[in-house]
Amino acid sequence: MKWWQKAVFYQIYPRSFADGNGDGIGDLAGMISRLDYLKDLGVDAIWLSPHYPSPQVDCGYDVADYTAVAPEYGTLDEFRCFLDGLHERGMYLILDLVLNHTSDQHPWFIESRSSKTNPKRDWYVWHPGQKHGPPNNWLSAFGGSAWEFDETTGEYYYHYFFKEQPDLNWHHPDVRNAMWDSVRFWLDMGVDGFRLDAVGTIFEDPSLPDHKAGVTQDDLYRMDRLAQTAAEHARVARLWEEMYQPQHDQPGIHELMQELRSVVDEYPDRVLVGETDDLTYYGDGDNELHMVFNFPLMRTRRLTADWVRKNQEERLAGIPSKGWQCNPLGNHDCGRIISEFGDGQHDEEIARLNLAILLTMKGTPFLYNGEEIGMTNASIENPSDFRDPLSSQAYEMEIRLMGAPPEQAAVYASQRGRDKTRTPMQWENAPYGGFCPANVKPWLPVNDNYQHGVNVHDQLQDPNSLWWYYQRILEVRRENPALREGEYEAVVFQDDHILAYRRVSPEQACLILLNPTAEIRFLDLKHSGFAYRIVYSHHPLDVMDSITLQPWDVVILDESGFQRDSC
Numbered sequence: 001m002k003w004w005q006k007a008v009f010y011q012i013y014p015r016s017f018a019d020g021n022g023d024g025i026g027d028l029a030g031m032i033s034r035l036d037y038l039k040d041l042g043v044d045a046i047w048l049s050p051h052y053p054s055p056q057v058d059c060g061y062d063v064a065d066y067t068a069v070a071p072e073y074g075t076l077d078e079f080r081c082f083l084d085g086l087h088e089r090g091m092y093l094i095l096d097l098v099l100n101h102t103s104d105q106h107p108w109f110i111e112s113r114s115s116k117t118n119p120k121r122d123w124y125v126w127h128p129g130q131k132h133g134p135p136n137n138w139l140s141a142f143g144g145s146a147w148e149f150d151e152t153t154g155e156y157y158y159h160y161f162f163k164e165q166p167d168l169n170w171h172h173p174d175v176r177n178a179m180w181d182s183v184r185f186w187l188d189m190g191v192d193g194f195r196l197d198a199v200g201t202i203f204e205d206p207s208l209p210d211h212k213a214g215v216t217q218d219d220l221y222r223m224d225r226l227a228q229t230a231a232e233h234a235r236v237a238r239l240w241e242e243m244y245q246p247q248h249d250q251p252g253i254h255e256l257m258q259e260l261r262s263v264v265d266e267y268p269d270r271v272l273v274g275e276t277d278d279l280t281y282y283g284d285g286d287n288e289l290h291m292v293f294n295f296p297l298m299r300t301r302r303l304t305a306d307w308v309r310k311n312q313e314e315r316l317a318g319i320p321s322k323g324w325q326c327n328p329l330g331n332h333d334c335g336r337i338i339s340e341f342g343d344g345q346h347d348e349e350i351a352r353l354n355l356a357i358l359l360t361m362k363g364t365p366f367l368y369n370g371e372e373i374g375m376t377n378a379s380i381e382n383p384s385d386f387r388d389p390l391s392s393q394a395y396e397m398e399i400r401l402m403g404a405p406p407e408q409a410a411v412y413a414s415q416r417g418r419d420k421t422r423t424p425m426q427w428e429n430a431p432y433g434g435f436c437p438a439n440v441k442p443w444l445p446v447n448d449n450y451q452h453g454v455n456v457h458d459q460l461q462d463p464n465s466l467w468w469y470y471q472r473i474l475e476v477r478r479e480n481p482a483l484r485e486g487e488y489e490a491v492v493f494q495d496d497h498i499l500a501y502r503r504v505s506p507e508q509a510c511l512i513l514l515n516p517t518a519e520i521r522f523l524d525l526k527h528s529g530f531a532y533r534i535v536y537s538h539h540p541l542d543v544m545d546s547i548t549l550q551p552w553d554v555v556i557l558d559e560s561g562f563q564r565d566s567c
């Protein structure tokens with residue numbers, strides 16, 4: 001088994017993780033000072049969101065130099081120190097690789113836009129447009145036309161995301177070579193792989209057909225806001241799909257990913273993780289991406305038994321035999337797990353149960369910094385504090401399209417944008433959660449609940465805290481090979497609200513019993529033929545023939561080598 005199949009990944013959002021130099025912005029010095037924290041928590045690998053120089057229009061996903069470190073995050077030497085510090089502790093590091101686009105401040109684009117004859121002109125997607133406007137009706141997924149008119153040369157350039165993120169022209173061999181050189185730069189340094197940003201958007205339909213959705217983005221926003229029934233939500237999703245269909249997952253992408261795979265395979269034991277849930281990116285299981293995210297798992301309000309069972313059956317059946325899935329419940333683009341999956345009453349119990357699901361399912365789990373202390377969606381109600389342009393955009397649309405009064409628009413926008421999930425890590429019960437000095441304003445407001453136990457320091461003092469639960473379940477996973485490596489087998493009890501499955505490896509077999517409901521549930525193990533050893537249980541438990549599962553309960557049993565005499 002490869003290291004990345006056994007590992008638990010932890011995503012660090014560098015701007016918000018730890019501020020080492022006291023300027024209100026997270027940095028490498030901060031990350032270096034928290035290396036032991038990461039080791040103590042028990043994660044094995046870090047996915048670092050972009051750490052490259054960037055104008056920060058899209059919080060680092062607008063890269064201005066692929067082979068350097070953002071000055072506000074530190075130096076290349078500090079980066080090496082972080083990497084070495086992880087390796088010395090037996091951990092791994094993967095970087096975010098943004099292939100689809102660069103920043104409009106990247107020297108490649110500055111050259112490209114300077115004249116039609118510049119050698120880098122065709123590194124980006126330029127078009128003279130039609131008589132009175134852009135080449136077609138394509139839209140940016142982040143709002144407005146996908147074509148931006150550029151005065152200097154009188155042509156349009158294409159951008160799937162913000163206009164400050166021009167798309168690279170991946171048909172151009174020089175683009176490939178330049179990017180592969182950047183990839184080798186980090187691999188030569190010892191970086192263990194990459195998370196590939198927005199891979200689906202790399203190619204567009206070359207015949208530039210208009211989209212046929214028949215609605216505007218404003219219409220879609222309104223429909224989305226007013227949708228109530230499942231059918232209405234499904235219609236919004238279908239229209240969204242139609243609107244962007246010619247702009248993603250186009251022919252050529254798999255060949256490109258295979259080319260990148262062969263670059264990465266020049267180095268032993270590196271990994272590529274695609275930001276897509278499309279199983280075709282596994283190729284034959286051995287020639288394209290090592291892992292793609294199981295995003296469908298998290299597209300629900302509740303991880304019920306039925307939901308998880310169906311998800312596992314569908315995903316595992318679709319992955320080629322040599323492929324290996326990875327499972328997320330959250331990241332920097334969506335809401336905080338505890339807020340998104342909670343019911344407002346049992347949020348922490350549900351968070352504990354969900355972690356147990358994630359860490360016992362087949363596949364590599366991905367965690368997001370701050371979830372280990374139960375950081376919640378922050379409410380940032382002053383629009384001047386928004387940093388994600390999508391928050392500001394939602395504010396404007398709420399007022400213009402929904403007629404909302406500004407205060408109400410701000411509350412809503414703060415939940416629709418992504419700032420809510422990117423606020424600084426809460427290290428202690430001190431001003432700004434101890435993220436930065438009391439006299440410095442952090443780059444994003446800190447969630448006030450650091451004063452009420454949602455901070456690392458307080459939770460370390462309390463053996464019953466969520467932090468210690470994370471630490472414990474991570475340890476359980478580490479110590480039980482079946483949980484990391486075993487095959488998945490669904491187990492269905494008469495009460496099918498109970499989520500149960502076995503994980504079976506050559507050395508060990510575990511039975512996982514989870515109660516994703518607020519009711520007590522009973523189950524009968526009489527006919528299983530095993531006498532179990534308890535690996536983990538929330539509550540003291542006597543494993544006889546029957547088990548009582550408390551609400552949100554987690555029980556992990558080892559059945560290896562304990563055949564009952566009677567069988």
Ligand code: GLC
Pocket residue numbers: 058061062098161197198275332333
């Ligand atoms: C990915 C990133 C997101 C970013 C977008 C454009 O989806 O996760 O944060 O805005 O790509 O780079």
